[in-house]
Amino acid sequence: MTVYNFCAGPAMLPADVMRSAQQEFLNYQQLGVSVMEISHRSAEYMAVAEEAEQNLRDLMVIPDEYAVLFMHGGARGQFSAIPLNLLGQGEALYLLNGQWSVAAANEADKFGAVVRRDLRTEQGPLDLSLIGDTAGFSYVHYCPNETVDGVAMHDIPQVDSPLVADMSSCILGRELDVSKFALIYAGAQKNVGPAGLAIVIVRKDLLGQADPKTPAILDYALAQKTDSMYNTPPTFAWYLSGEVFKWIKQQGGVAAMQQRNRTKADALYQFIDASDFYRNEIAADFRSEMNVTFQLHDDELNKRFVREAEAAGLKALEGHRMVGGMRASIYNAMPLEGIHALIDFMERFEKAHR
Amino acid sequence: MTVYNFCAGPAMLPADVMRSAQQEFLNYQQLGVSVMEISHRSAEYMAVAEEAEQNLRDLMVIPDEYAVLFMHGGARGQFSAIPLNLLGQGEALYLLNGQWSVAAANEADKFGAVVRRDLRTEQGPLDLSLIGDTAGFSYVHYCPNETVDGVAMHDIPQVDSPLVADMSSCILGRELDVSKFALIYAGAQKNVGPAGLAIVIVRKDLLGQADPKTPAILDYALAQKTDSMYNTPPTFAWYLSGEVFKWIKQQGGVAAMQQRNRTKADALYQFIDASDFYRNEIAADFRSEMNVTFQLHDDELNKRFVREAEAAGLKALEGHRMVGGMRASIYNAMPLEGIHALIDFMERFEKAHR
Numbered sequence: 001m002t003v004y005n006f007c008a009g010p011a012m013l014p015a016d017v018m019r020s021a022q023q024e025f026l027n028y029q030q031l032g033v034s035v036m037e038i039s040h041r042s043a044e045y046m047a048v049a050e051e052a053e054q055n056l057r058d059l060m061v062i063p064d065e066y067a068v069l070f071m072h073g074g075a076r077g078q079f080s081a082i083p084l085n086l087l088g089q090g091e092a093l094y095l096l097n098g099q100w101s102v103a104a105a106n107e108a109d110k111f112g113a114v115v116r117r118d119l120r121t122e123q124g125p126l127d128l129s130l131i132g133d134t135a136g137f138s139y140v141h142y143c144p145n146e147t148v149d150g151v152a153m154h155d156i157p158q159v160d161s162p163l164v165a166d167m168s169s170c171i172l173g174r175e176l177d178v179s180k181f182a183l184i185y186a187g188a189q190k191n192v193g194p195a196g197l198a199i200v201i202v203r204k205d206l207l208g209q210a211d212p213k214t215p216a217i218l219d220y221a222l223a224q225k226t227d228s229m230y231n232t233p234p235t236f237a238w239y240l241s242g243e244v245f246k247w248i249k250q251q252g253g254v255a256a257m258q259q260r261n262r263t264k265a266d267a268l269y270q271f272i273d274a275s276d277f278y279r280n281e282i283a284a285d286f287r288s289e290m291n292v293t294f295q296l297h298d299d300e301l302n303k304r305f306v307r308e309a310e311a312a313g314l315k316a317l318e319g320h321r322m323v324g325g326m327r328a329s330i331y332n333a334m335p336l337e338g339i340h341a342l343i344d345f346m347e348r349f350e351k352a353h354r
Numbered sequence: 355m356t357v358y359n360f361c362a363g364p365a366m367l368p369a370d371v372m373r374s375a376q377q378e379f380l381n382y383q384q385l386g387v388s389v390m391e392i393s394h395r396s397a398e399y400m401a402v403a404e405e406a407e408q409n410l411r412d413l414m415v416i417p418d419e420y421a422v423l424f425m426h427g428g429a430r431g432q433f434s435a436i437p438l439n440l441l442g443q444g445e446a447l448y449l450l451n452g453q454w455s456v457a458a459a460n461e462a463d464k465f466g467a468v469v470r471r472d473l474r475t476e477q478g479p480l481d482l483s484l485i486g487d488t489a490g491f492s493y494v495h496y497c498p499n500e501t502v503d504g505v506a507m508h509d510i511p512q513v514d515s516p517l518v519a520d521m522s523s524c525i526l527g528r529e530l531d532v533s534k535f536a537l538i539y540a541g542a543q544k545n546v547g548p549a550g551l552a553i554v555i556v557r558k559d560l561l562g563q564a565d566p567k568t569p570a571i572l573d574y575a576l577a578q579k580t581d582s583m584y585n586t587p588p589t590f591a592w593y594l595s596g597e598v599f600k601w602i603k604q605q606g607g608v609a610a611m612q613q614r615n616r617t618k619a620d621a622l623y624q625f626i627d628a629s630d631f632y633r634n635e636i637a638a639d640f641r642s643e644m645n646v647t648f649q650l651h652d653d654e655l656n657k658r659f660v661r662e663a664e665a666a667g668l669k670a671l672e673g674h675r676m677v678g679g680m681r682a683s684i685y686n687a688m689p690l691e692g693i694h695a696l697i698d699f700m701e702r703f704e705k706a707h708r
Contacts, residue, residue, distance in 0.1 A: 001386070003385070003386030003387060005386075005387045005391055005392075007391065007392060007393050007396075008393070009393070009586060010390055010391055010392065010393065010394065010586065010589055011391065012387065012391045013388070013390070013391060018379070018380055018388060019380065021379070022376060022379040022380055025372070025375070025376040025379060026372055026373065026376055031357070031669070032355070032357030032359075032667065032669070033357060033359045033366065033669065034367070034372060036364055036367070036548045036549070037359055037361065037364055037365065037366045037367060038359075038361060038364065038670070039361050039362070039363070039364065039670060040364065040549070042361075042670070072426050072427040072428065072431060072550060073426040073427055073431075073571045073585075074426065074571075074585050074586050075585075076570055076571050076584070076585035076586075077426060077427075077569065077571045077585075079570065080569030080570060080571065081569075084569070107569075107570055110566060110567050110568075110569075111567060187586065189586055189589075194390045194588070194589070194590045195390070195394070195586045195587065195588050195589045195590070196426060196550040196551070196586075196587070196588025196589075196590070196591060197550070212464060213464050213465060213567060214464075215431065215434030215435075215438070215461075215464075215569060215572060216430055216433065216434060216461055217427045217428075217430050217431045217434065218569060230430070231427075231428050231429075231430035231431075232363060232364065232428050232430075232541065232543055232549045233549065233550070234548070234549050234550025234588060234591070235364055235543075235548070235549045235550075236548045236549070236550070236590065236591075237550060237588070237590075313386065315385070315386070315387065316392070316393060316396070
């Protein structure tokens with residue numbers, strides 16, 4: 001049975017990457033040892049690290065005035081690192097549009113003054129006019145793709161302070177003008193690689209102002225100065241992320257990913273909208289291309305859907321525990337065939353249970 | 355050619371564990387996906403996590419009043435986490451016996467009052483009488499095995515404050531009375547698993563007093579309350595560490611590791627001591643069983659040794675850049691055959707170059 005894995009994270013990785021990583025798992029480049037068994041300071045590993053950074057720079061067209069950091073700890077670590085490194089004595093503005101942006105603001109409270117503006121409305125869509133005046137903040141934080149809710153802000157907000165974005169679930173999913181941002185960060189485990197790694201892309205002129213109590217592993221200036229090797233980095237996660245970057249290049253880069261992601265999401269939303277059995281009530285402009293949520297008319301049926309889908313090889317479709325229903329996470333690594341298999345199953349399930 | 359990898363870290367992992375991990379790399383327990391592609395909250399992964407903890411508890415005979423935490427970030431992260439969680443308004447005492455204990459004290463300075471006592475003497479051996487009065491500290495920190503220097507403190511120091519030990523390079527290497535410690539921690543990448551994971555064993559009554567500015571990913575009480583899953587943990591590193599714990603059990607537990615490690619280290623030190631070509635000047639009582647350092651009479655010859663050993667399949671024998679010479683890291687995963695191969699090579703090299 002062909003298995004398609006719709007897990008929101010840790011998520012599936014490209015099948016080609018996983019097969020090749022398995023092949024060289026015991027013997028990396030004829031060294032006779034695994035890439036995870038070599039020193040991060042060896043010539044062989046330094047080449048892995050540098051190539052990964054260069055490929056990410058190429059893929060995202062990252063300007064030279066930005067540092068690219070490979071850090072421990074996932075996005076939650078960055079929820080602390082961002083205020084510790086960038087807040088200073090000022091205030092930070094957090095735009096709220098779902099669970100993760102709320103969690104980021106809550107963590108930032110520990111380290112200084114946080115202003116919140118909730119963009120969510122009773123009626124469902126986000127109201128971007130609620131962003132309001134954005135001048136004079138140390139930074140403005142937002143989360144362009146809210147994994148839990150399946151809600152996205154596709155347009156980059158126009159703000160008058162440095163813009164910080166949690167792109168854990170959408171980095172490399174569509175083309176982006178990096179120069180609009182002060183900092184972009186992403187936990188690796190959704191669209192990049194294994195859990196335990198965070199990628200940080202930050203304008204260098206913002207570094208060096210960290211709170212003196214910043215833990216060394218969260219200090220951006222230190223990470224930049226040491227090429228993210230102040231301490232032993234999560235070497236296997238970094239290596240495998242680098243393999244994913246190579247794979248994206250081979251597929252045609254981020255533009256090709258964007259086109260494929262659009263096709264995948266459109267197919268699924270069109271099927272849901274054409275049905276009166278499945279529903280997704282998020283306004284079209286704010287629907288995520290990465291996490292497609294849908295519901296049935298009662299919760300027992302949701303549970304049954306998830307169970308029967310699992311048995312049919314369509315894994316991890318249960319919605320987040322805060323939201324319920326179903327969620328299909330369809331990051332870069334999910335092939336179009338997975339979407340077709342899901343839609344086929346949805347059709348069969350509807351016939352059987354409507 | 356058989357390769358033996360003497361890297362200090364990331365270090366070699368048991369060959370059996372690596373082979374089995376390769377076999378199930380794409381298809382964990384017939385799920386059709388990798389263990390690194392499943393949710394940390396799935397039943398399958400929870401079983402991995404719980405089994406790893408239970409096996410570690412069994413191996414180290416960890417009493418119930420201790421929490422076992424699997425955290426992001428390696429030992430450097432713990433250099434910050436320990437003072438953030440345990441220092442409070444008091445003072446911490448750091449015993450210095452090598453590079454890593456010095457680094458731990460330097461990081462702790464950020465978070466409060468640190469007292470240092472340097473146990474190193476001009477003559478080489480450590481002077482344990484320099485520990486002095488240890489009452490009234492929030493904790494006393496030491497590093498029983500200094501990887502860089504090849505120096506060990508085999509006896510647990512008798513102290514009158516909670517004892518904290520950095521066991522990154524010696525955890526599970528010999529039997530230990532955990533109840534003598536307030537906290538034991540270890541970066542995984544030497545004697546446990548892949549880089550990017552830290553193991554923390556901490557007496558539960560010490561938790562809950564963290565500095566309010568403790569980043570969430572470094573907060574012990576939060577990690578305990580959430581079974582180390584407040585955020586997505588480094589799932590693959592945790593899984594592979596669990597496989598190493600199973601392997602140690604199969605080998606006969608920590609007692610068997612201890613016996614084998616003693617045999618390995620004794621063979622190497624006896625060969626070095628019997629030679630007037632190689633030298634190790636660390637006093638016998640303070641020699642590491644995990645990191646055996648040795649030098650030749652000039653630095654060009656050291657370099658040549660490392661180069662020719664590498665070509666003979668004996669990898670990563672170069673000493674730390676702060677110390678020079680050679681270092682053979684011979685953690686649990688290094689088989690006795692590796693020691694014999696190294697000694698054979700040392701004999702051949704001596705004959706050729708003396």
